[in-house]
Every structure is written in C-alpha cells, then in structure tokens.
Amino acid sequence: MKILTACPLDCYDACGIIYEDGKLKALKSGHTQGFLCPHLNHYDKHKQIHMPTYKGKEITLDEALLKLKEILSTTKKDEILHYRGVGNFGLMQGVTDHFFATFCATLTEGSLCDSAGEAGIMMGRGSNKNMPLGEIAKSEVVLLWGRNPHATSSHLLPLLKGKTIIVIDPVKTKIAQNADLHIQIKPHGDLALAMLLSRFLYIENGQDELFLNAYASGFEEYYELTQNVRIKATLDTIDVTLGQIGKVLELVKGKKVAIVCGVGIQKYSDGADVLRAIDAFAVMLGLFGKEGCGVAYLGNSKENITSPFNTKAKRVSKVNTEFSNYKTVFIQGANPLSQMPNSLRVKESISHVTNVVYFGLYENETSEIADLVLPAKSFLHKNDIRTSYSHNAMMPMEKVAEVNHGISEYDLSAYLCRVFEINLESEAFYLEHFKSFSVQKTDGTRHVQSRREVPYKEGFDTDDGEFQFLEEFDVDFNMSEKLFLLTPKSFTSLNSQFNRQESVYLHPSLGFDEDEIVTISSACGSARLKVKYNYDLRNDCVLIYSGTKGVNNLTTSKHSHDGKCAIYQKNKVEVYR
Ligand SMILES: Nc1nc2c(c(=O)[nH]1)N[C@H]1C(S)=C(S)[C@@H](COP(=O)(O)OP(=O)(O)OC[C@H]3O[C@@H](n4cnc5c(=O)[nH]c(N)nc54)[C@H](O)[C@@H]3O)O[C@H]1N2
Numbered sequence: 001m002k003i004l005t006a007c008p009l010d011c012y013d014a015c016g017i018i019y020e021d022g023k024l025k026a027l028k029s030g031h032t033q034g035f036l037c038p039h040l041n042h043y044d045k046h047k048q049i050h051m052p053t054y055k056g057k058e059i060t061l062d063e064a065l066l067k068l069k070e071i072l073s074t075t076k077k078d079e080i081l082h083y084r085g086v087g088n089f090g091l092m093q094g095v096t097d098h099f100f101a102t103f104c105a106t107l108t109e110g111s112l113c114d115s116a117g118e119a120g121i122m123m124g125r126g127s128n129k130n131m132p133l134g135e136i137a138k139s140e141v142v143l144l145w146g147r148n149p150h151a152t153s154s155h156l157l158p159l160l161k162g163k164t165i166i167v168i169d170p171v172k173t174k175i176a177q178n179a180d181l182h183i184q185i186k187p188h189g190d191l192a193l194a195m196l197l198s199r200f201l202y203i204e205n206g207q208d209e210l211f212l213n214a215y216a217s218g219f220e221e222y223y224e225l226t227q228n229v230r231i232k233a234t235l236d237t238i239d240v241t242l243g244q245i246g247k248v249l250e251l252v253k254g255k256k257v258a259i260v261c262g263v264g265i266q267k268y269s270d271g272a273d274v275l276r277a278i279d280a281f282a283v284m285l286g287l288f289g290k291e292g293c294g295v296a297y298l299g300n301s302k303e304n305i306t307s308p309f310n311t312k313a314k315r316v317s318k319v320n321t322e323f324s325n326y327k328t329v330f331i332q333g334a335n336p337l338s339q340m341p342n343s344l345r346v347k348e349s350i351s352h353v354t355n356v357v358y359f360g361l362y363e364n365e366t367s368e369i370a371d372l373v374l375p376a377k378s379f380l381h382k383n384d385i386r387t388s389y390s391h392n393a394m395m396p397m398e399k400v401a402e403v404n405h406g407i408s409e410y411d412l413s414a415y416l417c418r419v420f421e422i423n424l425e426s427e428a429f430y431l432e433h434f435k436s437f438s439v440q441k442t443d444g445t446r447h448v449q450s451r452r453e454v455p456y457k458e459g460f461d462t463d464d465g466e467f468q469f470l471e472e473f474d475v476d477f478n479m480s481e482k483l484f485l486l487t488p489k490s491f492t493s494l495n496s497q498f499n500r501q502e503s504v505y506l507h508p509s510l511g512f513d514e515d516e517i518v519t520i521s522s523a524c525g526s527a528r529l530k531v532k533y534n535y536d537l538r539n540d541c542v543l544i545y546s547g548t549k550g551v552n553n554l555t556t557s558k559h560s561h562d563g564k565c566a567i568y569q570k571n572k573v574e575v576y577r
C-alpha cells in the first residue's frame, strides 16, 4: 500500500515522500524530483529511543506519564519551562504549547536560527514572504549569498542547471567551484558589499527607476547613505575587488535574478541589517513582484495559518534561557545542550534544575542529563501536516504504521490535558483546522491559501506600501588578529541529528598537522578537536560544523540587535597546540 507523507525535518526542501512496502521513496512530481537526501535515505539506520527512563532506569510509558504528572503537580506553575525546538516541522508539534500555555508555564521566544535576518526583511518589506522554489526555477541568474545548496537544499540543484551562478561565500563550496563568479568574501563583509553593490548600480545608472518611483521612493537617500562606505578601505577589509563588483553588476543587469540567501550571513549582531541591505540591492534592481525575480531566505512557514492552540504565555528567550530559574524544564524536539550557544553556560544553568524532562527521538547531550526521558514517535507513526519556509505546499503526513513504542505530541498533550482538566479538541479537529487554510490544486496537491508564487506584486506590506531602506548602519569590522569562526551546516547531519562531524576544518597554511588535536578557544570557552585540512577555506577562518560536539563552547549567548536571534559567528577564535 502506498501512503503519501512528507519529510518532517527542518530543511528548505520539505520533500514529498511515498511510503511503500516499508520503504521511503521520493515523490517523483514537484520539486522532490524522485530523490531524497542521505538523512531520509538512511532514516531507519539511526537508533531511536524506545523505552522511557527515570534517573537512568527503564520504566514503562504509563509509569513515565504518571511521573510527569507528579512532577508537574508538585512544581509551582511559574517554575515550569517548556522549551521546544523544531526537530520535527509538523504543525501538530505545537499542541504541547497549548497544554503548557494553558497550564500557566513559561514558553520560549526568539530563535537559534533565522530571526535576525527575518527582522531585517520585516523592517524593509513589512512582511517576510518568500520567493518559492518554483520561481527560482524561472530565473536566469541565481546569486547564492551564503547558501550551500549541496548540503542544505539539494533539491535546488536541478533547478540551477543552465543558469548564470554567482556565489558570495567565504568558503569555496561545491557550488562556488562551478559558479560563473565566486566572491570569497571575508566573513561578515556582506553588509558593506550589499551597500557597495547598490551604490555602484546607481553610479552606473542601472537602477530600475520606474519600480523605485512606485515602490521605493527613498532610494536617493539610501544612495547617499551608501556613500558613507569608504570604497578602497572597505574593499580591502572585506577582500573584494572593484572588478568583482563590476562583474556582479554586469551579470545581473536586465536579467531575471533570484538572490538566494542562507542563515550564515546573519549569525552576527547586525544580521538584520545584512538582509535589509541585500533586499535593498534587490529593490534597486526592481526584483520584487516579477516572475523569476526576488529574494529567497527562510520565509515564514506559518504565514496565513492561524494557530488553533492557546499560545498566550509568558516567554523567555531561546538564546540565553536561564534554566536555573525553573524547577522543571520540559524539552521537546531540541538538543539545547549541544545546539544553544555558550554550552558551558547552558550546562551550568541547567544543572540547577530539579526535573529535566526530555521528549525526543534520539539519545544526545540533553537526554544524557535528563531525569525523565520520554520517547517520541517518529513522523512515520503519528498523524501530522506540514508547511515549508521555501515553498507554498501544505503536505499531509499520514501515519504509515502502528508501533508500540513512544508517544505522539498529541497523545501526550491529551493525557496531560485530561489529568489537569484542560480543554483539548480531537486530533482530527486540529488537522482539519490546518487543512482549512489550504486549497487543493487540480493535481491533488495542497497549497496554503492566498500565498502568492510572486509576492509583492502590488507593493510592499509596510504602512505606505513602500520599501523602507536602512537609514543608518554601523559596519562593525572586527579587525583583531584572531580567526573567524564559521559554523555552517554539515552534509552528514541535520544539526545534532544523524551523523555528526567531529573535526575542526583549517586551511593547511595555518601550520597545523592533519589529524592532530588542537584547542580552539574564544571569549566564552574552548573545545579540543581533530584537525582536517580544507583547501576551500580562507586562511583567516576556522570551520566547525553545526552539531560538532564542543562547537558551542565557543559561541556567545548574546542576541542580535534585532530579532532576538543567536549570533554564532560573533566571537573570534584562536587555535593552539
Ligand atoms: N544537511 C543539512 N541540511 C540542513 C541542516 C543541517 O544541519 N544539515 N540544517 C537545516 C537548518 S536548521 C537550517 S537553518 C538551514 C540553513 O542552511 P544554510 O542557510 O545553507 O546555512 P549554513 O550552512 O549555516 O550557511 C550557508 C553558507 O553560508 C556561508 N557563510 C557563513 N558565514 C558567512 C558570511 O559571513 N558571509 C557569507 N556571504 N557567507 C557566509 C557558509 O560558508 C555556508 O556555505 O539548513 C537546513 N538544512
């Protein structure tokens, strides 16, 4: 029997999957194009937790639920924290928020991921409507600005064939190696580069005057602002040449251009300004509201969908959560001991919590320190539905089989709502609620209603319908002798899920031996890792992939200026034997 489902992972592609005879096969139609990535091709090889444990001892699920009830009823409500990540992107995952919010526990806000960039986009455009994959397919030029599609969006690759490719990335990624132009920029040089691109476009009279007069009339003032970027000194600092700027302009002028951005460019205090300045360059080129043109980032996957759950609650930041303020912390779909910034602070803070409850699929640093471990059911064994941040489909995720281990988020919430007398509708009610925000197309697929393939056709969503350019900026070049930390996504893992990396990647010219163990240190802490050579790196960079044990000993728990986002690449580092 064939059952249609979708990959649950936090990934740009949100692939359609067919479950048949115990096997996961990629949907042939649509962007999934018949192939999945290694994570899903080997999904069943990763050992999941089957038995609940309390203080390290296996217990039955019934005993675990009773224990959870006891923990929650003996903790003061303002000493309970619900910390939820996006290990699974299904919309039903939020049902636990309903229980905890109604129970008067504290929830989280902000993000470890994309919210600095999103804040910048919101300030400029008034909303964060994404350029979907289907539109990127129609463009002539694709400018990948800090996005590594071979690792994080492999279904973009077939769409790039035959197009002009420009890459701006401090790493000579696989896509950069085959690009028409690669600017191996110094990390954090993007704000200055985006402003200089707008400035030179204006000097060459290449701006889309018709578009600007209609939707972005502040462009002359913005041009004046860009004049504050000193050309020669800045280009030297960010390691970009005038020739490269000229080449970008030559390749994009008069073309259908998609600027495809990733999260690496906004892992800094001023991450919002970076995306806003890139948007501004796209605005100067008149790239909004037109077919095959636009800026793709992580859109809002829940745009045009209202939550059926009660989500009104006191909230604290996900980035620097003070766990020690709580007696009971319930962690769902996340591995904060590895993935939150400043791991040493996180470990210290969480060590004061009396009851750490971990609700997840895999053993990891967080399950290791948890008092109560509750195994979740995987996406194959529960009903859900998902949307995506890079396309507009709404995809049902039907249960493909029954298993007798683990518990779904809905069943756990139903249990808690029952014992604490909180109202909860049926699972089917909520799934129908989500579905009601979609329309079925003639080919049977569902799309989120009123989400546009080409957003901003009638102008922007700001108060006056016009794009709001940056009005001030602070190019914060950190000129210290220390090295930049790059901490991007690995091909082999999805953050801390699946096959995690164990090395630090360095350019051989830094003078360390391959396979030697080195110490990498920053203002926050240090990590000891084995060296692997990578000739594709600049020699002022140290690369440690997300999910590598110890990488977040090095990162700060400060927030971005806007968007309450983690800023993993803020700290510079040193390496020594
Ligand atoms: N295989 C795999 N896929 C994933 C994930 C995973 O862990 N593994 N994680 C998922 C998640 S949670 C997310 S948020 C997405 C993110 O996916 P991406 O947006 O692709 O994120 P990153 O890998 O962090 O960064 C992409 C590129 O930005 C570059 N970069 C870093 N710093 C800078 C800079 O200062 N300037 C410029 N111009 N470039 C820079 C890096 O070198 C890297 O090549 O991927 C999702 N998909």
Ligand SMILES: Nc1nc2c(c(=O)[nH]1)N[C@H]1C(S)=C(S)[C@@H](COP(=O)(O)OP(=O)(O)OC[C@H]3O[C@@H](n4cnc5c(=O)[nH]c(N)nc54)[C@H](O)[C@@H]3O)O[C@H]1N2
Pocket (backbone or CB within 6 Å): 010, 085, 086, 087, 088, 112, 113, 114, 263, 332, 333, 334, 335, 336, 339, 340, 341, 359, 360, 361, 362, 363, 364, 376, 377, 378, 379, 487, 488, 489, 494, 495, 496, 497, 545, 546, 547, 551, 552, 555, 568
């Ligand atoms: N150094 C560094 N740190 C980073 C990043 C970086 O690039 N570099 N990236 C940041 C980003 S962009 C992100 S999004 C975060 C991600 O950080 P986390 O949200 O902590 O993500 P994962 O490490 O993937 O852990 C997800 C967990 O969800 C659980 N899980 C999976 N499916 C289910 C399910 O159906 N139900 C339940 N209950 N649990 C499930 C799994 O057990 C898994 O351990 O990491 C951030 N941390």
Ligand code: SF4
Pocket (backbone or CB within 6 Å): 007, 008, 009, 011, 012, 013, 014, 015, 036, 037, 038, 039, 040, 153, 154, 155
């Ligand atoms: S590419 Fe992304 S969405 Fe597709 S199967 Fe892999 S992890 Fe899932």
Ligand SMILES: [Mo]
Pocket (backbone or CB within 6 Å): 010, 112, 113, 114
């Ligand atoms: Mo992310």
